[in-house]
Amino acid sequence: MSIEDDKNGQVERRFQNLSHIFHPIIQERSICFRCDNIVYQYERAGPVHDVIFHKQCFRCFSCGHHLTPKNCWSNQFDPEDKEIYCISHYPRVGAAHVTKEAVGIRQAIAAQNDIKVLTGTSDQVRLPKDTDAPLLDNEAVHIKHALSKKNKQRNSDKHKANIDGNALHIKGAVEAQQLQRRYNRKQDKHHYPPYIIRKREELFDLQKKLEQQLQKEEDELLKSFQEQGKQENEKLTQQIEEEWETKLHELTKKYSYKKKKKVEDGEIKAMTIQFENQKKDLAKTMTLKRERKKQHLTIRLREIAQEQTSTMVKRQSAQMLKLFSEMKNELCTELKSELLKEKTEQVNVSDADISNMELDKEDSERIDQVINEFVKLPVSSEPPSPHPPSSRKSEIYTDPSVFRDLDDHVIKISETNQGTYTDLIRLLTEQLQSDLEKARAIYRWITVMDLNVMQFDDIVDNDTPLGILRGIKYGTETYHVLFMRLSSYAGLQCVEIKGHSKSVGYEPGMKILPENFQNTWNAIYIDGDWRLVQCNWGARHLVLNKDKMQEKNNRDHIRYQYDEHYFLTDPDEFIQEFYPYDQEWQLLQKPISLENFEAMPFVRSIFFHHHMKFEKAYQSVLYTNNKGGVDLKIRVPEDLEDSLLFFYQLRSADKEKQNTLHKNINFQDYVFQTMHDNVAIFNIHVPTTGAYYIEIFANKIEDDKKFPNHFSVSSPVRLKCTCKFKVVCEEITGKMLPLPQCASGEWGPKKAMRHFGIKQIYPEDMDLTDKENLKGGLLNVYNCAELLFEVPYPLKPVVKLRMNRVADSFLEKYVSVDIKGTKMVASFTLPNSGQYGLDVFTHTTSSTDGSQVAHICKYLITAQVLIFL
Numbered sequence: 030m031s032i033e034d035d036k037n038g039q040v041e042r043r044f045q046n047l048s049h050i051f052h053p054i055i056q057e058r059s060i061c062f063r064c065d066n067i068v069y070q071y072e073r074a075g076p077v078h079d080v081i082f083h084k085q086c087f088r089c090f091s092c093g094h095h096l097t098p099k100n101c102w103s104n105q106f107d108p109e110d111k112e113i114y115c116i117s118h119y120p121r122v123g124a125a126h127v128t129k130e131a132v133g134i135r136q137a138i139a140a141q142n143d144i145k146v147l148t149g150t151s152d153q154v155r156l157p158k159d160t161d162a163p164l165l166d167n168e169a170v171h172i173k174h175a176l177s178k179k180n181k182q183r184n185s186d187k188h189k190a191n192i193d194g195n196a197l198h199i200k201g202a203v204e205a206q207q208l209q210r211r212y213n214r215k216q217d218k219h220h221y222p223p224y225i226i227r228k229r230e231e232l233f234d235l236q237k238k239l240e241q242q243l244q245k246e247e248d249e250l251l252k253s254f255q256e257q258g259k260q261e262n263e264k265l266t267q268q269i270e271e272e273w274e275t276k277l278h279e280l281t282k283k284y285s286y287k288k289k290k291k292v293e294d295g296e297i298k299a300m301t302i303q304f305e306n307q308k309k310d311l312a313k314t315m316t317l318k319r320e321r322k323k324q325h326l327t328i329r330l331r332e333i334a335q336e337q338t339s340t341m342v343k344r345q346s347a348q349m350l351k352l353f354s355e356m357k358n359e360l361c362t363e364l365k366s367e368l369l370k371e372k373t374e375q376v377n378v379s380d381a382d383i384s385n386m387e388l389d390k391e392d393s394e395r396i397d398q399v400i401n402e403f404v405k406l407p408v409s410s411e412p413p414s415p416h417p418p419s420s421r422k423s424e425i426y427t428d429p430s431v432f433r434d435l436d437d438h439v440i441k442i443s444e445t446n447q448g449t450y451t452d453l454i455r456l457l458t459e460q461l462q463s464d465l466e467k468a469r470a471i472y473r474w475i476t477v478m479d480l481n482v483m484q485f486d487d488i489v490d491n492d493t494p495l496g497i498l499r500g501i502k503y504g505t506e507t508y509h510v511l512f513m514r515l516s517s518y519a520g521l522q523c524v525e526i527k528g529h530s531k532s533v534g535y536e537p538g539m540k541i542l543p544e545n546f547q548n549t550w551n552a553i554y555i556d557g558d559w560r561l562v563q564c565n566w567g568a569r570h571l572v573l574n575k576d577k578m579q580e581k582n583n584r585d586h587i588r589y590q591y592d593e594h595y596f597l598t599d600p601d602e603f604i605q606e607f608y609p610y611d612q613e614w615q616l617l618q619k620p621i622s623l624e625n626f627e628a629m630p631f632v633r634s635i636f637f638h639h640h641m642k643f644e645k646a647y648q649s650v651l652y653t654n655n656k657g658g659v660d661l662k663i664r665v666p667e668d669l670e671d672s673l674l675f676f677y678q679l680r681s682a683d684k685e686k687q688n689t690l691h692k693n694i695n696f697q698d699y700v701f702q703t704m705h706d707n708v709a710i711f712n713i714h715v716p717t718t719g720a721y722y723i724e725i726f727a728n729k730i731e732d733d734k735k736f737p738n739h740f741s742v743s744s745p746v747r748l749k750c751t752c753k754f755k756v757v758c759e760e761i762t763g764k765m766l767p768l769p770q771c772a773s774g775e776w777g778p779k780k781a782m783r784h785f786g787i788k789q790i791y792p793e794d795m796d797l798t799d800k801e802n803l804k805g806g807l808l809n810v811y812n813c814a815e816l817l818f819e820v821p822y823p824l825k826p827v828v829k830l831r832m833n834r835v836a837d838s839f840l841e842k843y844v845s846v847d848i849k850g851t852k853m854v855a856s857f858t859l860p861n862s863g864q865y866g867l868d869v870f871t872h873t874t875s876s877t878d879g880s881q882v883a884h885i886c887k888y889l890i891t892a893q894v895l896i897f898l
Contacts, residue, residue, distance in 0.1 A: 061086050062111060072446065077101065078111040084445075085452050091118035093230055229459075232356050236451045236518065239352055243345045247500075250341060254334045254505060261326055269319045276311055280304070334505040339525060342510050346517035347411075353520045412522045415613045418558035422597050425465065429593050432469055435461075439473040454518040464555040467519045468562070469596070475512055476568040476591040508564040509549045522554035528609035529623075536682070536722060537631045537649040538755040541608075541623060550607060552614060559616055560597040563607070566634075567595035594634035602637050605629050631753040635727060639673060640666050641751065644708060653715060653758040657765050661711040661754065663725070671783050675709045675727045676748050676774060677702055682720035682755065691716045698767035701889065704779040705805040713756060714765050721756040730783065769831040769866030772884040777806030781818070781869070781886040790817040790852070808867075808890045813858040816867075816888070820853050824871045827882055828855050831866035859892040866890070 059068045063086035075081035077098065088095050090112040102119035104110035114120070284304040288297060426432075439457060447453040457470040478498070500506025509525055516523035529541050530548035550563040568591060594602075600616035604626065612620040628648050644662035653659045665673050679696040680688045689696050694716075700723070701712040715721055726748035774780065778789035791800050799809065808814065826848065830840040844857040844867070855869060867890055870882040 063088075072448075074098065077113060078103065080111050082113075085447070085455075087113065089113065089115035089118055091115070228356075228360060232353075233451060233455060235352055235356070236349070237449060239349060240449055240451050240518075243348070246345070247341065250337065251499075251503065251505065254330070254337075254503065258327075258330050261330060262323070265319070265322055265326055269315060269322070273311075273315045276315075277308065280307055280311060331504045334503075335507055335510070338500060338505045339507075339510050342506075342514050343525065346513055346523070349517040350520070350522065412524055413554060413559075415552070415559055415611075415616060417600060417616050417618050418560060420558070422560075422599050425597065432466075432473075435466060435469060436473050439470050440477055443474055443477045450515065450518045454515060458519050464521055467521060468516070468553050468555055468560075471512060471515045471519065471521075472562060472564060472567065472596050473591070475508060475515075475564045507549065508568070509551050512551050512553075512562065512564050516551075516553055524552050526550050526552055526609050526611070526614045528607060528611075528614075529626075530607045531605075531631055535631070536755065537753055539627070541627060548607060552616070555597070561600065561603045561607075561616065562597065563595040563603075567592045592634050594638055605632050633750045633752065635749045636751045639669060639727070639729065641727075647754070650755045650757055651713075653713070653756065653761075655760055655762050656714070657716070657718075657758050657761040658712070658714045659756060661713065661723070661725070663709045663752070665707055665709060667707050669729065670704065670707045671779075672729050673709075673727055674730050674746055674748065674783070675702065675704070675725065675751075677711055677726065678724045679713065679715075679756075680722055680724075682722055694767050696721070697773055698770060699765065701768060701806075702775045703777045703805045704775060705777070705801075710805070715756060715758045715761075716765050716767070718758045718761055721758075722753060723756055724753045725751045727751040766864075767833065768889065769833055769864060771829075771831050771866035771868045771887045774884070774887075775806070776887055776889055777804060778818075778886055779804075780884075785871075785883075785885055786821050787853070787885060788819045790819055792817070803888075806886075806888050808888050809893075810859065810890060811893050813856070814890075815854055815856040818853040818855075820848070820851055824848075824853075826853055826855075826885075827870040827872070828857075829868040829870070830857060831868065832863060857890075859890070859894055862892050862894045864889070864891055 059073070059081055060066070061068045061083045062080035063082055066083070068081055068083055072084050073081055074084045074087040075098070087097070087101070091114060094115045096113060096115060100116070101113040102116055104112065104114070104119065105121045107120070110120075281304075284300065287300060429436075442453075442456050445456075447456065453474075454471075457474060458467045461467050461470060498506075498511075500511070513523045513525055527547070527549050529546045532546055532548060535541075535546055550561065550565075552559045552561055554560075604615055604617060604621065608623060608626040609615060615621070628650075630643065630647050630649055642664045644664055647661070651659045651661065663675075677697070677700055678689075679700055681696070691699075696716075699714050699716055701710075701714075703710050709725075709727075711723070711725065713723060728746055728748045730746055778787075781787040781789065789803070791803065795803075802808065808816075826846045828844050828846045829837060830844040831837065832840060840860075843860055844855070846853065846855045846869075848854075855867070857867065859865060867888045869885040869887065871885055872882055
């Protein structure tokens with residue numbers, strides 16, 4: 030297939046991957062009526078009046094309000110005017126003026142005058158002798174109504190409840206509305222005064238001009254990166270070729286030397302085969318070496334390019350913020366001049382005297398209000414010094430749903446293309462007034478775009494807008510640099526912070542070296558406080574669900590996932606994963622050392638998302654007692670106890686050993702996990718001395734994962750890493766036996782309640798200690814016992830008794846289960862003393878032959894069998 034045929038095939042198939050949105054197919058060149066620039070097909074709006082516009086230029090000619098072909102208006106006076114207007118500003122024919130001179134009105138007035146002449150009546154006076162006056166008595170409608178109203182209000186003196194805005198049930202709602210009022214302002218342009226609209230347009234124009242200047246600098250830097258990469262690759266290829274020639278010459282020389290000594294044909298043939306094999310091995314070795322060196326070279330060049338790009342963006346961001354600062358000073362000067370002129374309109378004051386006058390406090394506050402409410406410009410182009418925030422994130426907002434409309438707006442924008450950063454920021458933030466909203470819009474746009482998996486074309490036409498993400502294409506720009514750049518275009522102070530992180534490959538107890546686990550993140554200045562943001566960790570992959578309905582044209586439904594924790598993270602939580610080189614950017618009242626950072630527990634965002642707490646101050650390394658035991662306890666909120674599911678994985682820290690097995694026994698059988706009184710308990714007893722890692726996973730179970738859906742075939746709950754610890758056992762006395770090999774997971778009745786709604790029933794005469802043990806899944810019995818459950822629906826239960834080194838089939842006769850109404854009774858008689866496990870299952874609804882079962886719960890039984898003689 031030729032290149033031209035392949036291109037035509039791509040046109041017919043439309044866009045095959047995400048990269049094509051940055052490399053649109055150009056069928057013809059058209060000119061925008063508003064800006065006189067080329068209009069590409071994907072950004073075309075119109076035609077309207079036989080002209081076309083950019084989508085970004087399709088705005089009201091008077092106020093700049095963004096329009097669509099459905100809500101745009103035309104000039105009704107001038108048919109030659111091809112401009113578009115909003116409904117408030119389009120030139121139109123005025124309404125008809127109807128006066129007493131109108132034909133219909135004039136005839137009606139003349140008829141009234143004729144009647145007045147014939148009857149002798151006047152407009153002002155009605156004479157009683159000439160006309161009958163209306164009879165007004167207590168039967169008149171309005172008098173009767175007044176009399177009856179008075180009778181109804183005879184009891185009006187009685188006490189009535191005085192309910193006003195201070196009532197408790199009203200006051201709370203009013204305060205909540207006031208708190209959220211900043212996010213519910215009018216967001217249409219017509220809410221702004223014309224003067225402010227004009228200034229905003231001037232600011233956008235200046236931003237575009239500055240961006241064009243900065244773009245040239247970036248183009249030159251990008252060309253230098255490409256040239257440097259080309260030269261380095263050519264140099265590497267030449268080195269490999271020279272090395273290949275040298276080694277091949279040595280190999281050939283050695284073969285020729287040996288060949289001269291051999292006379293027999295059989296030996297020469299064997300030597301030739303050996304030589305060819307050695308040459309193939311050499312070629313393979315040199316190829317692998319070249320690829321390995323090329324990979325290292327690419328990484329090194331990318332790091333250099335990213336560092337230089339970061340430096341350039343810092344400088345350009347400062348220039349953009351300086352533009353904002355200059356605009357603010359200019360705006361302040363103009364507003365001051367206008368207010369002073371207003372004050373001196375009725376006083377004969379010269380212009381020189383006006384320039385020397387000062388505003389009072391009230392006028393200064395008016396100017397600040399205008400700037401803060403309508404323009405929201407930064408105070409200075411220089412970032413303020415770092416300091417701990419004055420409030421926690423939860424005091425700003427507790428539920429991300431307050432940003433639902435804003436997030437939806439950002440997602441829609443992410444599905445379109447913008448040729449400049451100014452256009453993007455204008456779309457994202459033009460209707461927003463607070464720094465918080467602007468920062469949120471930028472954060473969500475970056476996390477929605479999922480830049481890690483975005484693909485681009487290898488060949489880019491210089492005349493076609495690649496889009497604003499070309500730095501991502503060439504690997505010269507990262508999440509944090511892009512966030513810093515976009516923040517400056519929105520007038521927000523943002524800095525880049527470098528340091529270490531407990532990222533991929535890090536294990537608890539590791540020492541962090543200067544060159545290891547390096548990371549970068551941002552701090553953004555919002556409402557007088559620095560807030561921490563990690564866009565890279567906040568981004569999540571896109572999940573695509575193909576729509577099988579033909580009428581919906583197989584449209585992809587995209588569910589955007591992101592991590593809320595890494596937006597405005599509190600410093601005391603952020604420091605548990607990230608450590609800055611500059612301690613001031615810890616934003617803590619008492620900064621910690623790198624050693625303290627290493628000693629802190631290894632936690633992930635889900636730990637904070639579900640408001641978990643450790644029962645005590647753990648270190649990253651846990652040391653066992655002389656029996657190999659150590660406890661780990663995590664407290665969860667009471668309202669999440671029946672929704673949070675935990676799991677664990679214990680493995681050896683020695684990579685040379687079997688990671689998860691000890692003498693063919695899984696390490697999982699050396700951990701007892703249960704949930705009791707809002708605390709997830711992990712009782713660890715390692716089998717031998719040494720170092721281990723225990724990783725705790727958790728997630729919230731949604732309602733569709735619970736009964737009755739839990740019995741049907743459905744997607745499993747996706748557990749996420751919550752925390753990880755290193756467990757060190759320096760000595761151990763005695764022998765630690767594994768737990769009975771029951772179903773994996775937690776012990777005790779909590780799982781039955783969480784997943785199936787099955788409740789444990791405790792006998793009234795049960796000892797308090799035994800009751801608490803049973804809640805945790807522990808049961809001490811003599812000879813026999815039974816467990817009682819309340820089941821809210823019919824089921825087919827199955828129970829299994831387990832004991833190490835004893836066949837399950839042997840123990841079947843010692844255990845039984847029975848359903849009596851809404852009660853389930855599991856009875857067991859134990860043959861010998863020892864430790865047993867009891868598994869409770871039920872058959873699933875998706876199993877046609879009864880072979881599939883779902884695990885309900887399990888118990889650890891310690892038996893003392895008494896033998897009576």
